Amino acid sequence: MLRSPKFVWATCFATLILTTFFVIYTSTQSMSVQLRFSITPATPKAAANIVASKKEKFISFLPHSGLHNQRIGLINAMILAKSLDRTLILPEMNIGNAIWWRPTPLADYRLGECPSIKQRSNPKCHDFTKYVPVSVESIFDLSAAHSVGIRTVQRSSMSQDYFKDVYQAQEEDIYRIQDGDRYSYRIYDSKDNNESIRTFRYRIDMDDLRERDEKFMLFGSLHYTLRLAMQDPDMVWLAKYLREETSISHPLVIKQALSVLPLLGGPDKFIGVHLRQGDGFFKKLMDETVNTLRATLEQSILEPGSIVEQQLIGTPVVTRSLTTEEEDKLIALKQVDEANPIDKIPLLNKCVHWHSEDNHPRLRLIFMATDTRQPRTTLKELYDEFPCIFTLSDFPNVVESTLTSGPMLTGNKEVDEEFIQLGSRISPLLLPMIDAEIASHGSSFIGTRKSTFSQYINHRYSRFQTMYHPNEQPSSLPL
Helix, strand or coil, X not given: CCCCHHHHHHHHHHHHHHHHHHHHHHHHCCHHHHCCCCCCECCHHHHHHHHHHHCCCEEECCCCECHHHHHHHHHHHHHHHHHHCCEEEECCEECCCCECCCCCCHHHHHHHHCCCHHHCCCHHHHHHCCCCEECHHHCECCHHHHHCCCCEEXXXXXXXXXXXXXXXXXXXXXXXXXXXXXXXXXXXXXXXCCCCCCCCCEEXXXXXXXCCCCCEEXXXXXXXHHHEECCCHHHHHHHHHHHHHCCEXXXXXXXXXXXXXXXXXXXXXXXXXXXXCCCHHHHHCHHHHHHHHHXXXXXXXXXXXXXXXXXXXXXXXXXXXXXXXXXXXXXXHHHHHHHCCCCCHHHHHHHHHHCCCCCCHHHCCEEEEECCCCHHHHCHHHHHHCCCEECHHHCHHHHHHHHHCCCCCCCCHHHHHHHHHHHHHHHHHHHHHHHHHHHCCCCEEEECCCCHHHHHHHHXXXXXXXXXXXXXXXXXXXX
């Protein structure tokens, strides 16, 4: 039966709306769900009500390092809270420059005192000049944790007197796990667990922690993916679930990522890459990291694990020859690029138009999240080989609107007040988060070895792949 033009247009419009809704839903993990959970700080009155009504026991920890390292510590803390049946008191998260790990009690002192302007000249606080503390749920979506019964309450300050002032706690009410070394303790899910202690100094058993009667259990660092030694299938599942579901949920991050994805042809239509090389360990390995990325991208088929293994045994990378048509396309792309030295949207449009899974690797459409300054200049040889690489800097309107945007309000009073107080300080700090969100929607993901930022994107990528391809295994390639 022939359909009227109005029916056809209505059907197309409805399909577009449903597709848009699906992308927004998978990216935000349902904002309506996460806003059900209050992040009201534990005021003295609220804390007293909790203690009086439930005789509750609590757990907390001291975060440090970059945001994604803090996220690992947060996830480990949530797993412990669930296993020990304690409410997790959430510390502030720092979205500014990383602060260094320090042993307790110095770490406790630094977090309590150093954010104060009065302490800026204190040599113990020299890494706090760009410290930007926020509540956990203003950045991360904890709805998955709440859905499995993990109880949380946001700490209202990092003062050393917090537990005394808010909960009227005496020192005998607090069990402090001393964190005297960078790798002090590894925590085991049972005494039958005989996993290696690895680089940690000593083991702690959850069975022993469950026997502690103190109302408050305070850890130092809970960072490091291997901090918890888990064999219990339920705990292993919980860890995987929280790593994939505890995502960045700032509304401006989601909005800006969704504005870029259609320009890249849509989700699952490009290769996601994270290249970190701006500081420390990663800066020293810059050449090795770029060469490994290049060798990975040169593969005709991206299969998990195969690239690094081939390099280790010295097997040369095998890529088919370019066809005449593909050589002509590369020449045309170079001409478009040279004709538009600033505006890269014409080049992007051409790359999207020619994108195909059957293309030669050099014609791959790639979105690269990176901390590299001026990547088109610094990584010129990589761009010469793969002209369809794009970074967030190629979308200046998105960058500019992020930097000048006012706070996007969520409807949650506590979160919104915090966004307003932070003002423009938070805007530049959102750009790497937007990078991560975009890269996680690729059809494959290639990360930087030992980068916790890459680990985060990889977990996020795996989550989306189970939705885009529910019957397939995701192809993630951390370097």
